[in-house]
Structures are given as structure tokens and as C-alpha cells.
Amino acid sequence: MANDPRFDYALHLADNALVLAQRLGAWVGHAPELEEDLGLANLALDLLGQARLCYAYAAEIEGRGRTEDDFAYFRDEDEFRNCLLCEQPNGDFGHTIARHFYFSAYQQALYTALAAGPDARFAEIAAQGLRETRYHVRYSANWLVRLGDGTAESHARAQAAVDTLWPYVHELFESAAVDRAASAFAPAPESLRSAFERTLEATLAEATLRMPSDDWQPRGGKDGRHSEHLSYLLAEMQSLARAHPGARW
Amino acid sequence: MYTQGLDQAGYDTGYAQDDAALAQRFQARVDAEDKIEPKDWMPDAYRRTLVRQIAQHAHSEIVGMLPEGNWITRAPSLRRKAILIAKVQDEGGHGAYLYSAAETLGVARETLVDQLLSGAAKYSSIFNYPTLTWADAGAIGWLVDGAAIMNQIPLCRCSYGPYARAMVRICREESFHQRQGYELMLALCRGTEAQKNMAQGALNRWWWPAVMMFGPSDRDSKHTTQSQRWKIKRFTNDELRQKFVDFTVPQAEFLGLTIPDPELRFDADTGHYEHGPIDWSEFDAVVKGNGPCNRERLAARRTAHEEGRWVREAAAAHAAKQALRRAAEAR
Numbered sequence: 001m002a003n004d005p006r007f008d009y010a011l012h013l014a015d016n017a018l019v020l021a022q023r024l025g026a027w028v029g030h031a032p033e034l035e036e037d038l039g040l041a042n043l044a045l046d047l048l049g050q051a052r053l054c055y056a057y058a059a060e061i062e063g064r065g066r067t068e069d070d071f072a073y074f075r076d077e078d079e080f081r082n083c084l085l086c087e088q089p090n091g092d093f094g095h096t097i098a099r100h101f102y103f104s105a106y107q108q109a110l111y112t113a114l115a116a117g118p119d120a121r122f123a124e125i126a127a128q129g130l131r132e133t134r135y136h137v138r139y140s141a142n143w144l145v146r147l148g149d150g151t152a153e154s155h156a157r158a159q160a161a162v163d164t165l166w167p168y169v170h171e172l173f174e175s176a177a178v179d180r181a182a183s184a185f186a187p188a189p190e191s192l193r194s195a196f197e198r199t200l201e202a203t204l205a206e207a208t209l210r211m212p213s214d215d216w217q218p219r220g221g222k223d224g225r226h227s228e229h230l231s232y233l234l235a236e237m238q239s240l241a242r243a244h245p246g247a248r249w
Numbered sequence: 250m251y252t253q254g255l256d257q258a259g260y261d262t263g264y265a266q267d268d269a270a271l272a273q274r275f276q277a278r279v280d281a282e283d284k285i286e287p288k289d290w291m292p293d294a295y296r297r298t299l300v301r302q303i304a305q306h307a308h309s310e311i312v313g314m315l316p317e318g319n320w321i322t323r324a325p326s327l328r329r330k331a332i333l334i335a336k337v338q339d340e341g342g343h344g345a346y347l348y349s350a351a352e353t354l355g356v357a358r359e360t361l362v363d364q365l366l367s368g369a370a371k372y373s374s375i376f377n378y379p380t381l382t383w384a385d386a387g388a389i390g391w392l393v394d395g396a397a398i399m400n401q402i403p404l405c406r407c408s409y410g411p412y413a414r415a416m417v418r419i420c421r422e423e424s425f426h427q428r429q430g431y432e433l434m435l436a437l438c439r440g441t442e443a444q445k446n447m448a449q450g451a452l453n454r455w456w457w458p459a460v461m462m463f464g465p466s467d468r469d470s471k472h473t474t475q476s477q478r479w480k481i482k483r484f485t486n487d488e489l490r491q492k493f494v495d496f497t498v499p500q501a502e503f504l505g506l507t508i509p510d511p512e513l514r515f516d517a518d519t520g521h522y523e524h525g526p527i528d529w530s531e532f533d534a535v536v537k538g539n540g541p542c543n544r545e546r547l548a549a550r551r552t553a554h555e556e557g558r559w560v561r562e563a564a565a566a567h568a569a570k571q572a573l574r575r576a577a578e579a580r
Contacts (some may be wrong), residue, residue: 001459018327022322025322025334026321026322027331028318028321028334028338028341029314029315029318029549029553030549030552030553031557032553032556032557032558032560032561033451033555033557033560033561033564034311034341034344034345034348036557036560037314037338037341038338038342038345041334041335041337041338041341044334044336045331045334045335045338048330048331048334049331050326052328052509058465069326069327070326073326092556093556093557094560103569108317115423136526145567146563146564146567146568147560147563148561148564149563149566149567150565150566150567151559151562151563151566153559153562153563154559154560154562156565157266157549157559159289162425192332194398194539197533236322238325239323240324240383241325244325247434247440247443247444248323248381248436248440249328249433249437
């Protein structure tokens with residue numbers, strides 16, 4: 001069914017998860033410690049699983065025979081509805097952790113609301129995702145604390161990461177077209193902010209990091225207007241699939 | 250194999266300085282298929298051999314994450330991407346429990362990792378070959394994990410308990426990887442012409458390196474006899490190589506692929522496939538550091554280690570501060 005707001009919303013959730021999974025996947029084999037190779041792979045796998053569930057739901061709603069791979073590999077950059085935060089480069093480990101902490105603290109609030117929402121499928125996907133997301137919050141918060149509280153160097157790097165990525169947090173909590181159309185079954189993003197900020201403030205305090213303050217508030221990802229980073233990410237991710245259109249793998 | 254460096258470097262049997270009675274009792278236990286445990290007495294040379302073998306195996310798992318990891322970001326379907334991430338993660342997991350097994354012999358993981366990064370320690374030659382196409386991810390699962398299993402299944406019965414137990418779990422996962430790799434190849438071979446060509450190209454590149462994974466021919470292998478007496482090793486390099494060839498050739502035929510060995514033939518009298526001559530000069534070059542990717546692989550490990558230093562230092566500093574805080578609270 002075309003123009004069903006659940007379709008766009010499912011793609012939005014899926015794109016967030018896939019793009020971030022793609023970023024995390026690039027760490028595997030290159031992490032600071034073997035245990036973190038395993039940990040970051042876990043995060044990537046969880047998000048990839050969530051993306052696949054959401055793409056499958058979008059495909060069902062649309063009912064035109066498209067598959068998860070059609071959505072992932074054969075849409076262009078301006079059709080992706082992920083938030084700008086998810087596509088930001090990995091940077092150093094501190095940036096990856098700060099990005100992940102911001103995103104999973106937001107996602108925890110979102111999934112909590114969706115799991116209690118009226119759409120049974122979103123509720124099911126969110127309830128399953130929530131178990132994973134709680135772990136993601138814990139993993140990234142623990143690392144933020146270790147980095148913030150660790151050495152002078154790690155403290156400075158963690159503060160820089162938290163500051164650099166902060167502007168991209170605002171978009172998470174602003175209603176875009178996809179959110180407004182979803183108001184019957186999904187929470188208003190603005191309503192999630194207080195839960196997020198409680199998690200954030202507690203974690204930053206424990207990490208001895210200061211709250212970022214920056215008025216710059218880039219937005220547009222949810223409307224398909226992305227940063228320069230996404231087209232490179234997609235070019236890499238989609239290259240092989242697009243070189244063999246119609247092939248089965 | 251993953252521990253083929255053992256067949257190369259200097260080696261001693263070392264019984265002379267050990268107490269003869271202890272040594273005799275030790276050998277009797279090994280002969281009786283008893284498991285040797287970390288706190289048991291063991292000859293120094295047995296300990297050294299095991300440390301080197303387990304460490305080389307662990308290093309191989311860690312370096313082995315790189316060639317396949319090369320395709321994580323480009324896997325052509327989400328299902329394949331998930332399988333590949335999970336597979337590379339499993340390899341990291343194998344590395345972790347192998348380092349733990351080595352630690353039961355009194356060597357810290359940091360020491361072993363330093364040996365890998367300095368180039369002093371060996372890892373399997375196979376991971377110094379490049380993954381040029383997606384099919385290489387399949388060929389590694391099918392051939393490299395397939396070859397590894399040939400060697401590792403007997404290691405589940407290795408005389409050293411912690412290593413044998415680690416190998417039980419590793420073998421279960423490796424055989425799963427082997428099937429996944431084969432299934433990937435099968436999808437390519439049943440796909441388009443271009444996909445089938447990709448599969449054949451990967452077999453052409455990986456066949457001989459996989460055959461060489463078993464290490465030098467028995468005629469040139471120095472360690473087999475003592476390792477067999479200690480029941481660390483149960484079969485010779487050539488015996489394992491033959492098993493692998495016999496097992497794999499029919500699989501290639503089922504895929505409709507051609508093994509890149511014009512001399513390969515089935516000998517009806519012996520029931521075995523006979524392969525053509527192995528280019529040992531290539532093997533020697535790769536083991537000595539001059540394979541196509543030796544330098545890149547080590548450089549990638551060193552970069553990850555160096556760039557992760559501040560993170561590890563932070564974790565250690567935080568843990569120390571936490572311990573102090575807890576101690577202060579307790580007072």
C-alpha cells in the first residue's frame with residue numbers, strides 16, 4: 001500500500017540501524033583490544049538484525065515484492081531516511097563510542113515508547129530491539145566513563161568526541177515529515193528527550209565530562225538531505241550488489 | 250596449518266635436563282590418553298612446543314580476521330553481511346580462548362601479542378593472500394576452514410587438556426564456517442556467468458595456498474615425530490593434506506569448478522587423489538614474510554594496536570582509580 005506512513009517509518013528505523021551497523025562493521029579486526037572487536041561486532045549484528053526486521057515490515061506494507069536487499073542496495077542516498085548522527089565517520093574509538101552512546105540512549109527511549117504503542121509489529125520489533133539497546137547503552141556508557149575518567153589523553157579525546165557529535169543529537173528529537181505522518185503509532189521525537197537527557201547527564205557526570213554546548217543544529221537526514229559522508233558509505237556498501245543487478249547471493 | 254611455523258624453526262626435545270622419572274611418568278600418562286592439566290608436571294620442551302603451537306594458532310585467528318573482514322562493508326546482501334560479521338567475530342573469539350589456553354602454560358597474552366607485532370611469532374601463511382573478490386570470502390570458508398578442520402579435529406584429542414577443550418568448541422564453529430563458505434560458493438556457481446567466473450577465480454587463487462597450509466612435506470618436517478609422541482599431533486602433514494584433497498575434490502566437482510592442477514588424478518588402486526607438485530618456493534617466501542600481504546597484515550595489526558593504546562591505557566587507569574575509590578570507601 002503506497003503512502004502508508006508505516007512504510008516510511010519502517011524505512012526510517014531500518015536506515016538508522018543499517019547505516020550505523022555499516023559504520024561499526026568497519027571496526028571488526030581493527031579495534032583497540034580483541035574484546036572490543038567482539039563487542040563492536042555484536043553491536044553491528046544487533047543493529048543489522050533490527051534493520052532487517054524493519055525492511056521486511058516495509059516490504060510487507062508496500063506489497064510490491066521488494067526485499068530487504070532492494071531497500072538496502074538499490075536506493076540512492078536521497079531515499080535514505082537515517083539521521084545524520086548515524087552516518088558520521090567512525091573517527092577514533094572515542095568518537096565511535098560517543099556516537100553510539102547518543103544513538104542508543106535515544107533508541108532506548110524510542111523503543112520503550114514503540115514497544116507500548118498501538119502498532120503490533122513495531123511493538124514487537126521494538127520490544128526485541130530494546131533488550132539489545134539496553135546493552136548498547138550500557139556498553140557505550142561504560143566506555144565513555146572509562147575514557148572520561150581514565151587518563152588525561154583519554155579524557156581530552158572523549159570530551160572532543162562528545163562535543164563534535166553533539167550537534168547531530170538535536171535532529172533525533174525533532175519532528176520531521178516521517179515523524180509527523182507517524183503520529184498515530186509512534187511517539188513524537190520531542191517527547192523522548194527528557195529520558196535521553198537523564199541518561200546523558202548521569203553518564204557524563206560519572207565520566208567527569210562536561211555537557212556540550214553548541215548551538216549548531218544540523219538536520220535533514222530524515223528528509224533525505226544528508227552529510228557528504230553518506231554517499232561514500234553507500235558507494236562502498238552497494239558497489240558489489242549494483243555491479244550484478246538481479247544476481248542472487 | 251595454522252601452526253605450520255613449528256615445522257620451520259629450531260626445536261629441541263629437552264628431556265635431558267628434566268628428571269627422568271617424572272618424564273617417564275608423564276609419557277606414560279600421555280600414552281594412556283590421560284589429559285595433562287596446567288598444574289601437572291610437564292617437560293619444558295612440551296610446554297614450549299605447546300605455547301608456540303597455541304600462540305601461532307591464536308595469531309592465525311587474529312590475523313585471519315583481516316582478509317575476510319575486508320568484505321564486511323561490501324557484502325552483497327544483508328544476510329551475507331550478517332553471516333560474515335558473525336564469522337569474523339567467531340575468529341576473534343577463537344583467538345581469545347586460544348590466548349587463554351596459552352596463558353594456562355604461564356605466558357601472558359600481552360607477551361604473545363608483542364611477539365606477533367614484532368614479527369617474531371608466526372601465523373599461518375594462508376592469511377598473507379589477498380581477498381580480491383567476494384568469492385574469496387567463500388573460498389576461505391570452504392577451503393581454508395576446511396583445511397583447518399582436518400588439522401583441528403585430531404587436536405580435540407590433544408594431550409594438553411585446556412587446548413583440547415578449546416579445540417572442541419572451535420571445531421564446531423569451524424565446521425559451521427566451512428559449510429557457510431561452501432554454500433556461498435554454491436550460490437555463486439548457480440548464479441550468473443559472472444558469479445561463476447568469480448568463484449572459479451577464487452578457487453584458482455586459493456587452492457594451492459590451502460594445500461600448502463598443512464606445512465612442509467613429511468620428508469622435510471622436523472617436528473612431527475616428537476609432537477606425535479607427545480600426542481600434540483596425531484597425523485603427519487602429508488596425511489592431513491591427502492585427507493583434505495580427497496575430501497575437497499568431489500566438492501569442487503559438485504560446484505562445477507575446476508581445480509587448478511592439471512596433474513590431479515584419482516588413483517583407483519589407492520582410492521586417493523594424487524595432486525601435482527607443490528611449489529614450495531612460494532610457501533617458503535610467504536613464511537619468510539614475502540607473501541603478497543604479509544606486510545599489510547602486520548601493518549594493520551600494528552596500527553590497530555598503536556591506535557588503541559590510549560584506549561587500553563584509559564581502561565587500566567580507570568580500573569586502578571576505581572580500585573582506590575573502593576578501598577577508600579571500605580576504610
